[in-house]
Amino acid sequence: MRRGEYILKRLGLAVLVIISVSIITFIIARVxxxxxxxxxxxxxxxxxxxxxxxxxxxxxLPLPMQYLRYMGDLLHGDLGVSIQSRQPILRDLRVYLxxxxxxxxxxxxxxxxxxxxxxxxxxxKRNTWFDHASRVLSIAGTSMPTFWLGxxxxxxxxxKLHLLPIGGRVAREIILYHPVQHITGFHLVDxxxxxxxxxxxxxxIHIILPxxxxxxxxxxxxxxxxxxxxxxxxxEKYILAARAAGLPNRIVIFRLALRNAIIPTLNxxxxxxxxxxxxxxxxxxxxxxxxxGNYVTKAILTADxxxxxxxxxxVTVLYVFINLAIDxxxxxxxxxxxxx
Amino acid sequence: MTSMVERWFGSWARKRKSQWEEYGLMGRAFCRDWxxxxxxxxxxxxxxxxxxxxxxxxxxxxxxxxxxIAEKLSPPSREHPLGTDRxxxxxLARILFGGRTSLSIGFLVVAFGIAIGMPxxxxxxxxxxxxxxxxxxxxxxFLSFPALLLAIAIAAALGPSFTNAxxxxxxxxxxxxxxxxxxxTLSLKERAFIEAARGIGVGNLTIITRHVxxxxxxPVLVQATIDVGAAILxxxxxxxxxxxxxxxxxxxxxxxxxxxxxxxxxxxxATFPGLSIFLVALSMNLLGDGIRDVLxxxxxxxx
Numbered sequence: 001m002r003r004g005e006y007i008l009k010r011l012g013l014a015v016l017v018i019i020s021v022s023i024i025t026f027i028i029a030r031v032x033x034x035x036x037x038x039x040x041x042x043x044x045x046x047x048x049x050x051x052x053x054x055x056x057x058x059x060x061l062p063l064p065m066q067y068l069r070y071m072g073d074l075l076h077g078d079l080g081v082s083i084q085s086r087q088p089i090l091r092d093l094r095v096y097l098x099x100x101x102x103x104x105x106x107x108x109x110x111x112x113x114x115x116x117x118x119x120x121x122x123x124x125k126r127n128t129w130f131d132h133a134s135r136v137l138s139i140a141g142t143s144m145p146t147f148w149l150g151x152x153x154x155x156x157x158x159x160k161l162h163l164l165p166i167g168g169r170v171a172r173e174i175i176l177y178h179p180v181q182h183i184t185g186f187h188l189v190d191x192x193x194x195x196x197x198x199x200x201x202x203x204x205i206h207i208i209l210p211x212x213x214x215x216x217x218x219x220x221x222x223x224x225x226x227x228x229x230x231x232x233x234x235x236e237k238y239i240l241a242a243r244a245a246g247l248p249n250r251i252v253i254f255r256l257a258l259r260n261a262i263i264p265t266l267n268x269x270x271x272x273x274x275x276x277x278x279x280x281x282x283x284x285x286x287x288x289x290x291x292x293g294n295y296v297t298k299a300i301l302t303a304d305x306x307x308x309x310x311x312x313x314x315v316t317v318l319y320v321f322i323n324l325a326i327d328x329x330x331x332x333x334x335x336x337x338x339x340x
Numbered sequence: 341m342t343s344m345v346e347r348w349f350g351s352w353a354r355k356r357k358s359q360w361e362e363y364g365l366m367g368r369a370f371c372r373d374w375x376x377x378x379x380x381x382x383x384x385x386x387x388x389x390x391x392x393x394x395x396x397x398x399x400x401x402x403x404x405x406x407x408x409i410a411e412k413l414s415p416p417s418r419e420h421p422l423g424t425d426r427x428x429x430x431x432l433a434r435i436l437f438g439g440r441t442s443l444s445i446g447f448l449v450v451a452f453g454i455a456i457g458m459p460x461x462x463x464x465x466x467x468x469x470x471x472x473x474x475x476x477x478x479x480x481x482f483l484s485f486p487a488l489l490l491a492i493a494i495a496a497a498l499g500p501s502f503t504n505a506x507x508x509x510x511x512x513x514x515x516x517x518x519x520x521x522x523x524x525t526l527s528l529k530e531r532a533f534i535e536a537a538r539g540i541g542v543g544n545l546t547i548i549t550r551h552v553x554x555x556x557x558x559p560v561l562v563q564a565t566i567d568v569g570a571a572i573l574x575x576x577x578x579x580x581x582x583x584x585x586x587x588x589x590x591x592x593x594x595x596x597x598x599x600x601x602x603x604x605x606x607x608x609x610a611t612f613p614g615l616s617i618f619l620v621a622l623s624m625n626l627l628g629d630g631i632r633d634v635l636x637x638x639x640x641x642x643x
Contacts, residue, residue: 013480016477017480017481017484020477020481021481021484021485024481024482024485025493028493028494028497029497139622139625139626139629140622142625143569143573143618143621143622143624143625144618144621144622145573145576145577145593145596145614145617145618145621146577147577147580147593147596147597147600147614148596148610148611148614148615148617148618151596151600151603151610151611151614152611152614154603155603155604155607159603159604274486274487277486277489278486278487278488278489281488281489281492281581282577282580282581285580285581286600296492297581297582299496300492300496300581300582300583301582303496305496305497308492308493308496308497309493311489312485312489312490312492312493315486315489316484316485316486316489316490319484319485319486320484323484
């Protein structure tokens with residue numbers, strides 16, 4: 001029953017956190033120095049237009065009432081309207097979210113399929129040249145400014161080698177002659193599902209550079225954490241016992257050590273997700289990738305606060321759900337987690 | 341050496357002789373770690389360069405922002421070792437002066453984070469109960485935000501400026517220190533000397549300031565060193581997105597943003613500021629690793 005208790009507690013905590021997050025986002029949004037009504041109607045508005053906007057936006061209500069109205073809107077799926085595009089923000093998000101998610105999943109896959117094997121090998125072969133080289137890679141990856149790396153890669157692969165495009169997600173010819181059907185919103189998946197191989201190749205060459213740029217930080221992080229996890233697991237007594245019994249090294253690693261290193265790896269995925277998401281903001285700007293990062297950056301430049309707040313809230317709630325899912329998954333795999 | 345100390349400081353030093361010996365061991369262990377030494381050297385070079393910037397370049401006004409259109413976008417040469425930017429300002433001067441902004445935001449943010457987070461963590465760990473619960477809930481909520489996103493939201497709401505970016509980042513950073521200090525305090529609370537002090541009747545506040553806080557500094561110090569690098573990176577990212585200092589004040593992140601437009605014709609403009617950010621962050625990371633190895637009594641004696 002400890003596990004059931006834990007799950008309930010965890011769910012309750014998540015709800016509490018989401019409410020607190022919305023309160024904080026609301027407070028930040030109201031700290032804005034400029035009058036939201038004035039920004040809404042524009043610089044050449046008359047006094048009565050401003051008054052009308054103030055009433056329409058509910059700014060004349062007391063603060064707690066405003067918050068309740070805000071929460072009510074949120075629960076109906078209304079994230080507000082962008083000052084820039086005058087469109088409901090939710091609709092903008094529906095367009096931009098798949099692009100960012102595709103980038104995030106692509107780079108997280110790179111981090112998992114490159115970082116974990118390297119980390120495991122480095123951890124099991126400590127103090128060899130491979131270990132030292134992977135330490136260098138991991139520290140360099142977590143120290144490198146993402147925007148700088150992106151620019152360097154563009155310089156190399158676009159300017160000098162002419163191998164990859166300078167940015168964007170789809171080439172114009174593809175939009176005109178081989179349009180991608182919208183099934184999941186992920187170009188890489190949709191093109192495969194519809195057999196649109198020309199568009200698939202195009203989507204691939206467009207996603208490689210931004211994906212790699214974004215992935216480097218996560219690769220560095222994954223290598224470092226996987227390496228220390230493996231080292232910790234390998235120092236356990238039962239590993240020593242298995243080796244003393246004569247089990248070959250490969251079996252020791254694959255069947256014993258890895259299974260127990262899975263739990264911290266799940267934690268790592270959650271961490272990697274948030275770094276990928278925030279790193280995507282910068283990567284999308286550099287590569288003009290049409291996703292949420294670009295959307296938020298434009299909102300910063302045009303002081304479109306509803307957008308900034310809505311995206312912050314949306315991404316944070318997403319992050320809370322992901323953490324919740326990871327915690328519940330961990331409890332399912334290893335009941336000992338509930339006892340902590 | 342020890343006898344000199346004894347003669348000068350008398351009984352106070354004699355009581356702490358083993359502590360001095362330990363510091364000596366730390367210093368020697370640190371000097372054996374050449375990677376950490378090189379990192380320290382690089383950081384010192386950047387810091388000194390930032391402090392003495394006006395004296396290190398023949399173009400101090402350009403470093404501060406004076407345009408020099410005649411020589412704009414010229415490649416690295418003998419007069420301008422790092423080239424010039426789009427306003428003709430000398431690249432090296434801009435990097436030296438930009439270091440003032442970019443480096444100070446890193447150190448200031450971590451200092452504020454510790455100043456806020458450490459006392460809160462000590463209070464939460466020491467008193468427990470509802471004090472602990474309230475502080476930890478607040479900490480958890482702030483930790484639920486993706487760091488950069490919260491900083492962007494706060495900085496955007498306050499308006500783009502150096503101070504606002506610093507405030508925004510400090511708000512994002514303090515929860516980490518609360519967590520670390522709380523964990524350390526919890527394990528420290530059960531130690532005999534704390535119980536003894538309480539038994540004598542020493543007040544809670546005195547216990548916290550004289551016994552708890554000095555002993556939790558070790559992991560905080562390691563974390564702080566690595567965090568300065570991360571803070572410099574985050575600060576540069578925020579300036580890149582337009583939320584830090586505004587031109588013409590130089591800032592490494594902003595310089596990469598502005599130089600981005602000329603990347604294909606004048607790559608030096610964006611490359612060198614980015615390289616500076618990378619070198620500083622890398623050195624702080626390596627330095628933090630080195631300090632961690634030195635502060636751990638086992639690895640200290642291994643070399």
